[in-house]
Amino acid sequence: MTKLSVNINKIATLRNARGANNPNVVQVAKDCERFGAQGITVHPRPDERHIRHQDVFDLAEVVTTEFNIEGYPDKRFLDLVKKVKPAQATLVPDPPDALTSNTGWDTITHQHLLRDVVAELQSEGIRVSIFINPEVKYFEPAKQTGTDRVELYTEPYAANYHQKREQAVKPYVEVSNLAKEIGLGLNAGHDLDLHNLQFLKKSIPFLDEVSIGHALICDALYYGLENTIQMYRRKLDTE
Template sequence: MTKLSVNINKIATLRNARGHNRPDVLQAARDIERFGAQGITVHPRPDERHIRYQDVRDLRHVVTTEINVEGNPTPDFLDLVREVRPEQVTLVPDAPDAITSNAGWDTVTHQQYLREVVADLKSIGCRVSIFLDPIAELVEAAATTGTDRIELYTEAYATQFLADREAAVAPYRAAAALAGKLGLGVNAGHDLDLDNLAWLHQQLPELDEVSIGHALVCDALYLGLENTVQLYLRQLKSMNS
């Protein structure tokens, strides 16, 4: 069963625009779980422009499924993770000023560093996932770090999907199959939506989890949050039955 983890960063962005607590990020997380999602994802950044570090601490007492905390493993980020101990930590090499995640890890160049970070996080009971592009060499190097999973960075897939969905998914299918052979779990995220999710899911039987935020929140403006969560779950159930 491929799980849906909903990234609530954009809900926090809306809250922060007015400086109060509307919408309530904690209540949104409760509701998203109640509507059927199997996890909540957050990606706190140093400037706290959306999810704040305190939000992550507060969510630890609210979320009953799984918390996936994404981010660059800076000292402050690692201190937060050690305090909160989420079920999953996704390591993302984004720069502090990045608008959104825009590249995966070079797991060859940073292999030793990632080994150390992964070992640290696993020692406190976190499942670890490494964000990377669908390149065989990078998947193979990731497997040497001790990580539990990889998260395939799907922007390229989403960009090419409408023009040629077979070509778009081919490198992801190969990367997921290789990860499975190497004993790695497979997550996916970035620019996934109601148009392209079902095809990715159909083509990647190894897929454990997808993390979706921006498109889901945009859809919810028109379709309602409960209905939107259900629609995304439906894309993941179509091939699981």
């Protein structure tokens, strides 16, 4: 079974636009779980433009599925994660001012950094995933860091899906088979939506988890949050 983790950053962005507490991020997370989400993902950034650090602590008190915290592994992020102890920490190579994640780690160049961070987080009982591009050369080095999982950066797949979906998914199938062969768990995320998700799941049936935020929240404006989460779940549950 591939789990659906709902990224609630956009809920926090909407809240922050007015400066009060509507929508209530904690309540939305609880509702997402009640509606069928199997995990909650957040990506706190240093400027707190969406998820705030206090949100992370507040969410840790109520999330009953899997709490996944994404971020660049600087001292501030690592201190936060070690205090909260989520089920999973996903390491991304974003600089602090990045608008969104737009590439995976070069696990060759950053081998020592990643190895040290992975060991530090695992010593706290936290599962670790590394955000990674669908390129074979990065997977053996990723394994050497000791990470539990990798998360496939799926924006290139999503961008090319409507032109040639078989060609778009091909590199992902190749690296996913390699990941499975060398014992890496497999997540995926970025620009996945109701159009392209099912084909990715059928092509890589052993995906452990997908993390979806922007598209899911956009769909919820039309379909409602509960219905939207169930729609995404059906895309993952269809064999």
